[in-house]
Amino acid sequence: MKRLVMTSALVAVVYLQDTAAQAPAGQTPAAQAPAGQAPAGRGRGGQGAAAPANYPSYVRPVSNFVPPRTPDGQPDISGLYVAIGLPRGIETHVAPMANRTANRANSEYGFNVRNGAPKLPEGAIVRPIGVDPPDGKIPLTPEALARRKDIIAHQEKIERLDGRVLCLANGVPRAIIPAPVVGYQILQKPGSVVLFYEQNHIARSIPLDGRPALDPSIRKAMGVSRGHWDGNTLVVEVTNFTNNFENNWVIGAISATPGVPAESLTTGHGIPHSDRYKVTERFTPIDADTIHYEAKIEDPKVFTQPWTIAYYAFSRAPKDYIPIEYACFEGNDKNILLMTDTDISKIRVDVP
Amino acid sequence: MSTKRASAAASLAVLLSVASVAAHHAFSAEFDPNKPVMLVGAITKADWTNPHAWIYIDVKGPDDKVVNWSIEMGPPSALLRRGWKKSSMQAGTIVKVEGFAAKNGKEFANATNVTMPDGTRVFVGADDPVQ
Amino acid sequence: MKKLVTAAACAAAAVVLTVALTPAARAQRGAAAPQGATPQPSQAAAQRDAIPQRGAAPQRGAAPVQPASSYNGPRTSDRKPDLNGLWQVLGTAHYNLEAHSASEGVPAGFSVVDGSTIPYTPGALAKRNENFKNRLVADPLRKCYMPGVPRATYLPFPFEITQTPKHILMAYEFAHATRTIFLDGTPHMEDLDFWMGDGRGTWDADTLVINTISLGDKTWFDEAGNFHSDALKVTERFTPTDATHINYEATIDDANVFTRPWKMNMTLYRRVEKNLELLEYECAEHVYEKVFKEKAGK
Numbered sequence: 001m002k003r004l005v006m007t008s009a010l011v012a013v014v015y016l017q018d019t020a021a022q023a024p025a026g027q028t029p030a031a032q033a034p035a036g037q038a039p040a041g042r043g044r045g046g047q048g049a050a051a052p053a054n055y056p057s058y059v060r061p062v063s064n065f066v067p068p069r070t071p072d073g074q075p076d077i078s079g080l081y082v083a084i085g086l087p088r089g090i091e092t093h094v095a096p097m098a099n100r101t102a103n104r105a106n107s108e109y110g111f112n113v114r115n116g117a118p119k120l121p122e123g124a125i126v127r128p129i130g131v132d133p134p135d136g137k138i139p140l141t142p143e144a145l146a147r148r149k150d151i152i153a154h155q156e157k158i159e160r161l162d163g164r165v166l167c168l169a170n171g172v173p174r175a176i177i178p179a180p181v182v183g184y185q186i187l188q189k190p191g192s193v194v195l196f197y198e199q200n201h202i203a204r205s206i207p208l209d210g211r212p213a214l215d216p217s218i219r220k221a222m223g224v225s226r227g228h229w230d231g232n233t234l235v236v237e238v239t240n241f242t243n244n245f246e247n248n249w250v251i252g253a254i255s256a257t258p259g260v261p262a263e264s265l266t267t268g269h270g271i272p273h274s275d276r277y278k279v280t281e282r283f284t285p286i287d288a289d290t291i292h293y294e295a296k297i298e299d300p301k302v303f304t305q306p307w308t309i310a311y312y313a314f315s316r317a318p319k320d321y322i323p324i325e326y327a328c329f330e331g332n333d334k335n336i337l338l339m340t341d342t343d344i345s346k347i348r349v350d351v352p
Numbered sequence: 353m354s355t356k357r358a359s360a361a362a363s364l365a366v367l368l369s370v371a372s373v374a375a376h377h378a379f380s381a382e383f384d385p386n387k388p389v390m391l392v393g394a395i396t397k398a399d400w401t402n403p404h405a406w407i408y409i410d411v412k413g414p415d416d417k418v419v420n421w422s423i424e425m426g427p428p429s430a431l432l433r434r435g436w437k438k439s440s441m442q443a444g445t446i447v448k449v450e451g452f453a454a455k456n457g458k459e460f461a462n463a464t465n466v467t468m469p470d471g472t473r474v475f476v477g478a479d480d481p482v483q
Numbered sequence: 484m485k486k487l488v489t490a491a492a493c494a495a496a497a498v499v500l501t502v503a504l505t506p507a508a509r510a511q512r513g514a515a516a517p518q519g520a521t522p523q524p525s526q527a528a529a530q531r532d533a534i535p536q537r538g539a540a541p542q543r544g545a546a547p548v549q550p551a552s553s554y555n556g557p558r559t560s561d562r563k564p565d566l567n568g569l570w571q572v573l574g575t576a577h578y579n580l581e582a583h584s585a586s587e588g589v590p591a592g593f594s595v596v597d598g599s600t601i602p603y604t605p606g607a608l609a610k611r612n613e614n615f616k617n618r619l620v621a622d623p624l625r626k627c628y629m630p631g632v633p634r635a636t637y638l639p640f641p642f643e644i645t646q647t648p649k650h651i652l653m654a655y656e657f658a659h660a661t662r663t664i665f666l667d668g669t670p671h672m673e674d675l676d677f678w679m680g681d682g683r684g685t686w687d688a689d690t691l692v693i694n695t696i697s698l699g700d701k702t703w704f705d706e707a708g709n710f711h712s713d714a715l716k717v718t719e720r721f722t723p724t725d726a727t728h729i730n731y732e733a734t735i736d737d738a739n740v741f742t743r744p745w746k747m748n749m750t751l752y753r754r755v756e757k758n759l760e761l762l763e764y765e766c767a768e769h770v771y772e773k774v775f776k777e778k779a780g781k
Contacts, residue, residue: 071560201661203654325677331401338382348625349769400676437674
């Protein structure tokens with residue numbers, strides 16, 4: 001199997017090309033662009049921006065893989081996984097090189113691509129994860145873009161600082177646009193699938209029993225999930241999101257690159273969501289080790305239309321992988337002090 | 353399949369050791385890449401916490417005044433993979449810290465490497481140094 | 484304590500003799516028992532003549548020679564009691580593990596501690612009393628820190644158990660805290676600190692036994708300032724008595740703080756209402772709301 005060599009300029013998000021699709025086979029646009037060179041494109045965001053227009057239309061991955069079954073008959077996708085560590089650009093795939101600092105991957109990339117990311121399925125094509133609309137642009141309303149600019153321009157204020165950096169729950173799909181350094185666990189029990197995210201220790205229970213949607217007065221930062229199996233694909237509808245804060249972004253890879261203005265921030269950071277926010281997810285096992293992820297994102301108060309991201313999200317963790325508790329809020333006050341000059345260490349709240 | 357596992361396993365140590373800070377927050381929001389520091393001092397306290405482990409060291413300044421510095425390291429999972437545990441950070445241990453100072457000018461630094469009394473130099477940051 | 488053990492041993496013996504066991508139940512319980520094994524002669528007689536005892540006292544303290552389980556609730560595919568679902572403790576342990584009268588905002592409550600009071604060393608008792616005085620500032624829960632073990636079990640929220648043969652995930656509403664218990668035979672990780680500890684579990688007949696270490700020293704046991712050092716080891720026994728009740732016992736072992744190990748006992752009640760699911764108590768949001776309000780007020 002060809003080893004997919006990653007360089008720092010490489011796009012990492014992939015989807016499997018359906019050989020029956022019309023797009024030409026073997027097309028790997030920009031995949032071998034040397035570091036620092038930008039493929040021709042719209043030129044947004046300066047050096048490194050690339051138009052996804054070269055990429056073939058998104059086709060859902062087709063797989064002949066038949067997963068084993070759980071005792072209650074679900075396709076068995078349970079196990080420990082690590083993120084397929086790939087840059088999480090939604091609209092473009094190349095990190096602004098100028099924003100890198102010595103010894104830090106301070107960019108839209110999740111991690112050091114020297115690691116040798118888990119192998120991707122044969123024929124996978126590398127492209128940004130925004131697959132619909134076809135140009136990959138996040139379809140924000142003008143009002144939402146204005147709010148986003150304000151949020152991104154004031155990251156030094158605690159009221160605007162990225163919610164994940166504040167150790168708020170990541171939301172959906174952001175929790176699956178990962179911190180690839182820590183892993184995931186999928187558990188299954190009769191009647192539900194449970195997704196466990198190591199970072200910030202979040203468990204998301206997905207009932208499969210067709211129970212009704214939850215009262216709209218009950219909301220969760222991770223939304224409320226309702227799932228069913230469509231063949232070997234787990235389909236999940238997530239609604240009832242809280243939107244208590246401007247800065248509790250539910251999309252956006254890793255953390256926002258400081259200094260990059262909202263218009264050039266192609267990763268989804270800083271996009272607020274309303275009480276109408278809804279995500280429809282598809283988790284598809286491609287082979288025994290790989291799960292493909294697709295999410296349709298809708299919010300009529302924020303986006304002009306629904307839009308979709310798709311990429312290979314999970315790879316089975318190596319046998320010697322040790323899941324470790326990843327607490328967040330407990331150890332965070334010094335970082336918040338350094339980032340926003342706000343001391344939260346003296347705050348006490350009432351608890352039940 | 354086994355090749356894939358082998359390469360994934362071989363790279364796991366690096367995989368787990370990098371970029372969790374990039375995953376948590378941006379380095380340059382807190383620390384200044386133009387302010388490298390080297391600090392030598394005894395550990396007074398250690399917090400084995402996420403998102404970052406912290407050690408606190410008493411550093412004698414040029415004026416002989418002792419100042420306690422807060423040193424941010426990578427997350428415990430990263431340290432663990434490099435062989436660090438709680439007892440690696442015992443109070444009284446004299447260490448040398450190479451890193452970058454905080455933007456706000458106070459006694460905070462982000463550590464790239466920590467050199468132990470026996471001369472072992474451990475990479476404790478959240479990123480691979482060759483970047 | 485001694486009297487309790489003797490009484491419990493008698494009760495345990497009584498349970499062994501009087502609880503009727505169906506052959507199917509016996510075959511299920513012992514992993515070594517071959518399919519359709521005939522019971523031993525003495526027990527066969529007990530089976531024939533026994534009158535089933537409803538609400539037989541669960542075993543406490545004494546370790547029975549034969550694990551006599553009266554559990555007849557649902558089982559998982561690997562024949563363990565099915566603990567999947569939402570559970571919750573009633574009572575006032577989360578306020579104060581020891582017996583207490585009511586105070587403003589706090590109901591009165593019985594002790595859940597075997598022997599009634601926690602056996603602190605004199606120095607530690609002084610520290611506990613100081614914690615109590617400072618609790619509104621010193622209680623780590625009021626900083627939205629994860630509650631630790633066993634406090635997470637008896638917080639006034641439901642928690643969700645997801646049970647598989649190799650892992651049990653417990654998810655709590657408070658601060659979306661979780662514990663993953665490893666039943667895969669892997670060893671503890673030593674010389675580390677985790678808020679919810681490092682828990683490894685096994686099944687002792689129908690009792691889930693969890694050993695947890697690496698708990699650090701920053702959590703409390705309740706709102707009353709009961710605390711521990713980083714030498715803490717917790718052994719929990721979850722003994723389901725039927726489909727909707729679990730007898731929960733936690734042994735606290737910390738020689739830095741207590742004169743001897745001690746136990747707490749309480750009942751876990753299954754939340755049986757239809758279509759219940761775990762909700763959230765995103766405590767950190769309340770911290771930030773307060774911060775933002777204070778900043779706006781300036």
